[in-house]
Amino acid sequence: MKVLVAVKRVVDYNVKIRVKPDHSDVDLTNVKMAMNPFCEIAVEEAVRLKEKGVATEIVAVTIGPKAAQEQLRTALALGADRAIHIQTDEKAESLAVAKLLAKVVEQEQPGLTILGKQAIDTDNNQTGQMLAALTGLPQGTFASEVVIENDKMHVTREIDGGLQTIELTLPAIVTTDLRLNEPRYAKLPDIMKAKKKPMDVTTPAELGVEMASKVTLLKVESPAERKGGIKVGSVDELIDKLKNEAKVL
C-alpha cells in the first residue's frame, strides 16, 4: 500500500512570534522554521507502517516556497521514499492546499493519506477534512491509534469526552493527534542519503488549481498582554487574596 504524507513548513514551535509594526501579518524574517510537529507525527506513522510491512512506499508532499524543500528532505531522511514539491510563493489557504492534495491523491492513488490535525501557524485544523470531502474518502481525524487490516482501518480518535474508535474503508484520510506516536530524529547517514532521493517539483498552475482565496487578511494584532501579578508568601496569603482582592472564592 502506498502512503501519502502531507508536510507543512511552519515557524518552529519554540519561537514566540511578533506582529509586524504595520499590522499586515506576523514577522517571520530570520525566524527558525521547521516541519509542523503534527506532520512529524504523520511521517513517523507512515514509517512505522512501512516497518510493519503494511506500507510499501511513502510519498511526502508539500505546498510552499522553495525553502519548503528542507522539510521534504527531512521527511526523506526520516524514511519517505520520494517527495513532491508543489512550489508557490503565494499564501496557501487550507481549501487551496486541499485541492492540490486532491490532485496528488488522484495521480498517486495512495491507500492512505496522513496529515497533521493542525498547522501550528494558522491553527486552522481543516485541511485533512477538506481533502477527505474533495476526494470522497472517509476521514479519521485526531488519530491516537491506527490499525490496518486487509482493506479496513480502525482509527482511535481523541475527542472532547475521551476516545472514540471508528472503522473506515480504505483508501482513507487520517489526521494525527499528539499521542499517535513519538517521532524519531533523523540520523546523519539518513540525512546524507535523503539528498539522493527523488523529488518532483510542480506548480499549482500545472495541476490546474487556482490559489486565490475569498478570505482576506485585513490586519494582525498582538493580543492584550496580561500584566504579571505578584508572588504571595504563603497559602494563607493566597487564600486571603483570592477571597478579598480577586473575589473569586
Next chain:
Amino acid sequence: MSLLVLAEHHDGQLSGATAHVVAAAQAIQQHSGGDVDLLVAGEHVAAVAEAAAKLDGVNRVRVADHAAYAHQLAEPMGALLAELAGDYSYLLAGASTTGKNVMPRVAALKDVSQISEIIEVDSADTFKRPIYAGNAIATVQSADPLKVLTVRSTGFDAVGSLQDQGGSAAIEAVDVVVDNAQSTFIKEALAQSDRPELAGAKIVVSGGRGMGNGENFKLLDGIADKLGAAIGASRAAVDAGFVPNDMQVGQTGKIVAPELYIAVGISGAIQHLAGMKDSKVIVAINKDEEAPIFQVADYGLVGDLFEILPELEQKL
C-alpha cells in the same frame, strides 16, 4: 441571510457550548439580519431538540433524527449539512472535536473556505480569530457566499434559555437521509466524572509534569471538590499517561477561560498558555521561581506542590 447553528449534544443532553455558538450567530445576525436556526442531528434526539428550542433567539430547530446520524460521524453529517446549506448564508458550529471534524468537510463540499475559531464578530463578513497559539489575533474578511465558521466558546457569552417561559422555537423534522458505507462507529471510551465540564467550569485546577504521576493527581481532587472545580492538565501530564487526553488544556487541547485557573506544577509553555491565558484570575504553584507561568499569573506561590496542596485543601 439566515444562519444555521449545528447543535452539540451527547447522551441525549444538549451541550452547554451550543448556547455560546448561538450567541456568536446573534452577533452576526445584528449585521446580516436573517433568522438563526439550529440543527440537531443524531438518533433519538427529541429531548435535545426540545432543550435547543428553548435557547434564546432561536427561530426554528431542525431535527434530523436517524440512525445514519448516530455518533455524528463526519461523512453523513457533512453530507447532511451540505444538503441544508442552500437555505443559509452562514453555517456555524462550536470549535469542539465534533465541529472541527465536520465543518471543514461541509466547507469543501460547498467550495468555500472555513474560518476557524472566531472570537469576535466585526461585521457581517469580518471576524477575529487567534493564530500562532494565540500570540497574534487576525482580522479576516470573507467574500464567500456561504460562510462556514467554527466558534471559540470563550469568545461569546452564552445566550439564556427560556426555561420557565413557554415561548420556544418551532421544531421541524428534516428528512434528508444520507448513505454511508465508508465509516462505522465501533466504540467510545468516555471519561466519567461528576465534576463540571472543563470548557464551562468557573474554576479549573490543572496539574502538569510536576505532579510526578497519575496517583498524585488525587492531591488536586480534594481541592477541586471544595471549589466545585474541573480538573485539567498540561500536555506533558497527558503524554506521560498521568491523566486522559480529554483533560489537556492548550493550543491543541481545550481552551478554557474560567474565573479562576490554578496551574500546579506547570511551567507555562506558550502552547499551554494558549489554552488558559484568558482566564480572569490565574494562580501558579511552582517550585521554580523562574517558571514562565509566573509571568501570566496574578498570584504566584513558589514552593513544593506536595507541601502546598495538602495545606491548601485543608485551609479552603
